[in-house]
Amino acid sequence: KGETSEKERCLARVRELYEAGVTLEVFAIGEGPNIGAGEMSMGRGEAIFDALDRATRAADTQLQSGVKQREDTVRFTDCVDAERHFKHEGFWDQLDRGVRFAQGMIEHERLGAVHVTGGVEVFDHLLNAVRRRTHPQRPFQNYALTIGISVGGSPVPTMAVSVYHPLLPATLPQAEWLDHRTNAIVPRRAQLVVKRPPSSFDPHRLNEQETTNDAKKAEDSRVIGTPRPNKEGEEETLETVVNPDHLLYSTIVGGRRLFFSAQERQHIFLTATAGAPVGFSILCFKHKEDILQHKHVICKSSFLRPNPYDGGEASLRLFVQLTRTLVRQNKVAVAQYVARRGAAPRLVALAPSSPAVPVPTCSLPANGLGLYVVPLPYSEDIRDVPSLPCFNPATIPSQEDVDLAAGIVSCLSVSYDINAVPNPSLKLRYQALKEMALRQATESRVMMPEKSGNKPGTMADMSLPDSEGMAQYAPIFHDFNAKLLGPSYDADRLCPQPKRSEFAGEKSLRTGSGGHREGDDGVDNAAIHLVETAFEQNALSTLTVMQLKAYLSALGESTAGARRKDEVIEVVTHVLLRQRGERA
Structure with missing residues (x-):
């Protein structure tokens, strides 16, 4: 299908692929089995295309004389229904069998031909089927x-x-982990x-299962362990x-x-x-x-x-x-x-x-x-929505309550375009990379949003609420809390906030002693004292990785890419020796 120049380019590409050792599969498209087969000659003077020419000419011979040809020379596809539509299932099955067969061919049998009848219309259906097969993750059907x-x-x-x-559903990444002993990627395997x-098992059935030699039963249901009594005396x-x-x-x-x-x-x-x-x-x-x-x-x-x-x-x-x-x-x-x-x-x-x-x-x-x-x-x-006991006739809102709630909703209804909100994590990462590339000695902290006039080194997080803009609606919130919630309402008691750990805090890039935050001196001093005491007693291995990293963070030192505990201990030891050398 196409002009003569396109055919010449196609033949040139076929010669290059054949010289590179690629197995070729040529499709002869025509209205009938006798049309187009004689025009598939790809250079009869070249020996490498003689087999292909014989294969295409054999297509006429097989249907005219009924002589059975070798399957490895030419194959015919019956992939057209009565309405002249292309049948995808039969085509892909035959092509898959042909590819598997071509993998075992010898050198002079790396050329094959498949004759698809039906004309240009069926050829268009063939192209559409190939496009769908090569792009399965498509947004349309x-x-x-x-x-x-x-x-x-x-x-x-x-x-x-x-x-x-x-x-479209995103393809989940393979669950793998890095073995620290061999540095090899080990795939995770899930078991059901x-x-x-134990009361739900029959002892006779368990004994029979343990003594059986049936491999299929052992594969279907393998007993990991037998019921053993725990510390309380109950069977597990x-x-x-x-x-x-x-x-x-x-x-x-x-x-x-x-x-x-x-x-x-x-x-x-x-x-x-x-x-x-x-x-x-x-x-x-x-x-x-x-x-x-x-x-x-x-x-x-x-x-x-x-x-x-x-x-x-x-x-x-x-x-x-x-x-x-x-x-x-x-x-x-x-x-x-x-x-x-x-x-x-x-x-x-x-x-x-x-x-x-x-x-x-x-x-x-x-x-x-x-x-x-x-x-x-x-x-x-x-x-049905279940009825909650907290809702009774006394909790039915009045028109005044509805008006107060409408005022709250109007305050929170701001113009917000979901397609124009940048990712704050990516912006913070890009900013840190920019500072590292330009070697800027500026201090990087957690950025607070500002409407205008952002200082160098700061970042406006558009995903956070506008605290300054919401301050003007403070009287409306106060009236709503006083009239509807009452003095007994305690937000901290009804909705307690999660507690933060000892060393948890806002993440920041420390560039020196000036990178400390206010209120962290006590935590930093405790971490420094803890690590130095353990170093003097040769007990750094008793500390956790979190404590060791807290010590490095308190001094403004990086972990140098250390992930395992022994690597972090080596970095901490190097920092301690350097600190003592500077003091001396």
């Missing part, structure tokens, strides 16, 4: 949106849509351990390592708990989605205020856009008309959403995007013509 459900094969209005996900009291619980593949799911039906395996759970999903097409199927249309209620737990929503690439102009025209009709009638569409085959169906509300949105633009996940996909709960998912 292509589906079909139907109005109604087909009964007896009757046609229903169908539109090609693309679901845009504003948030079940702890049950028995720990058993469970294989994740043998975990069971459970649910309560009619007062009884039913257990089922992962295979049975998948069979339940397949049974529930039998006949349900993958995508969106609109069931009915309802008024917006009857569907989108505040009491529902709204999960993260997606955005449904038209997909003219797969649907064409007719599908785009129908989608635009549907969205405009929903906006004009103030309605939403209730649809069934099946993400993939075998997935549990969900009820979703398709809310149209209005051109005149009253909320700020920065609060919208996506802009443009489309439908917001809002997951709806089932009736079993909605729970």
